[in-house]
Amino acid sequence: MKLKLLGCLMVGMIGFFSCQKATPEEKDKEAIMTLIQQDSVWFNVNTEVDSTGEETLLLSEDSVTIIWWRSKQTHPDTNINITVENDSAYVEWERTNVGKLNIWAYTVSDSSWHFWQKDVNETARLNAIFLRTGDVSDENRGWELKKISCAWGQSNEQSTVFIDSVKIESESNPSLVIKDPLSTFYDVDSLITFKPAEEVKITLYTHGSESRAFLHTFILVWPFYVRTRFTPKEEGVHEGTWHAQLIEFPRYAIFDLLNYNTLYTEEGKYDFNGWLLPYTIAKE
Numbered sequence: 001m002k003l004k005l006l007g008c009l010m011v012g013m014i015g016f017f018s019c020q021k022a023t024p025e026e027k028d029k030e031a032i033m034t035l036i037q038q039d040s041v042w043f044n045v046n047t048e049v050d051s052t053g054e055e056t057l058l059l060s061e062d063s064v065t066i067i068w069w070r071s072k073q074t075h076p077d078t079n080i081n082i083t084v085e086n087d088s089a090y091v092e093w094e095r096t097n098v099g100k101l102n103i104w105a106y107t108v109s110d111s112s113w114h115f116w117q118k119d120v121n122e123t124a125r126l127n128a129i130f131l132r133t134g135d136v137s138d139e140n141r142g143w144e145l146k147k148i149s150c151a152w153g154q155s156n157e158q159s160t161v162f163i164d165s166v167k168i169e170s171e172s173n174p175s176l177v178i179k180d181p182l183s184t185f186y187d188v189d190s191l192i193t194f195k196p197a198e199e200v201k202i203t204l205y206t207h208g209s210e211s212r213a214f215l216h217t218f219i220l221v222w223p224f225y226v227r228t229r230f231t232p233k234e235e236g237v238h239e240g241t242w243h244a245q246l247i248e249f250p251r252y253a254i255f256d257l258l259n260y261n262t263l264y265t266e267e268g269k270y271d272f273n274g275w276l277l278p279y280t281i282a283k284e
Contacts (some may be wrong), residue, residue, distance in 0.1 A: 024136070029082045031141040032089055032130050036080060041250055042128070042148050042188070042278065043093055059229070063108035064264050070120060073099035087132035089143065094125045097153075101270050103263065118262070118270045119157070126151040126276075127182050148188055150181035151252065151276035158269045161257045162207040164236075166275060168192075170200040172282070181275045192279045194244035204230060204238040206257055206273075213238035216254035217245065227256075248283050252276040 022030070036043050059066050077096040082089055103116040127149040134142030168176040172194050178184050186192060194200060204213050213230035230238035242253075255275045261268025 025084050027136075028084045028089065028132075028141055028143065031143050032082050032084075032091065033080065035130070035140055035143060035145060036091065036093070036128075039145070042126070042145070059263070061260075061264055065106040066263055067104040068263055069102055071100040071102060073097040073120065089130040089132075091128040091130065092125070093128065094123060096156075097122050097124055101262070105264070105266070114266065116266050118268075120270050120272075121156045122153050122270075122272055123156055124151060124153045125182060127185070129185065145188055147185040148278050149186075150178060150184045150278065152181045153272065153274040153276070155270050155272040158259075158271045159273070160208070160271055161211040161259050162273050163204055163255060163257055163275050164207055165205045166255055166277070167203040167205070168200060168277075169203075170194060170198055172198060173200075178275070178277070186278055188250070188278075191250060192277065193282050194279060195282050196244065196246040198244045200242045200244060202230070202240050202242060202255070204240075204255055204257065206236045206238065209235045210260045211236075211238075211257050212260060212263060213240070214256040214258075215240050215242055216256055217242065217251070244281055246281070248281045250278065250280040252278055 057067055059068070074097075075095050076098060079092075079094045081092040083091075097120065099120040101118040101120050103118070105114045105116055106112070107114065128145060129147040130143050131146045132142040133144045133146075136142060165177060165179045168178075173192060176192070202215065206213070209232075212232075215228045215230065217226050217228075228240055228242060230240035233239055238257075253276070255277070257273045259268060259271035262271045
């Protein structure tokens with residue numbers, strides 16, 4: 001009787017674990033998730049170390065002079081949605097970035113320096129397309145990242161500034177216009193490419209006039225992250241010139257829009273919108 005009961009229990013357990021066996025789709029999602037977690041270039045949209053640059057160390061407007069930077073961020077929430085259809089997979093990636101915006105402000109009214117620190121709480125998003133280029137028996141079940149979108153970021157507590165479109169003009173890219181960053185995809189093997197040190201003119205068309213714009217890029221020498229200020233033109237239009245770095249390296253260029261009050265007043269909350277362009281530098 002005991003043997004019979006034990007046999008029944010074993011059959012039941014085998015049936016239970018058989019029901020729990022992962023489906024091919026679940027295995028595919030797990031393999032793609034592993035690739036995302038191992039990626040250190042595209043699925044890492046945050047400011048680990050903020051940008052610096054001589055022309056933006058001191059900014060003066062309306063009798064206020066500031067020095068500003070973001071502290072290193074943490075990421076309390078990451079949401080990844082993977083949709084698999086045959087040998088294609090569409091990924092929606094979203095992460096919360098939390099940190100501090102730090103501002104040293106000299107105000108002429110009292111001839112004093114003040115330190116303002118504001119909470120950074122923003123959401124970053126990007127989309128990607130994976131293709132199965134091999135067999136299910138291959139590493140990562142044959143999946144490979146093929147296309148990446150531009151990335152998008154927005155402050156969560158207060159959001160009044162928005163980038164409507166970005167225009168890029170250079171010898172290599174005479175007239176490139178981006179209007180919908182999360183629907184604008186680039187093949188990771190043939191990204192937008194600039195020549196070493198190529199001059200690039202960038203124009204941001206934004207919502208409203210109470211905003212200040214900056215370009216952040218990464219270089220392989222100190223200070224590594226470089227920030228360049230855009231020049232305000234007509235209402236809501238910001239223009240900047242960037243000389244692409246010298247060394248081939250795939251990366252994002254960040255178009256960073258902040259509300260005037262965020263930078264130049266103590267009470268202004270963190271108010272941000274940013275677009276990120278994936279690009280690389282041509283081999284010399």
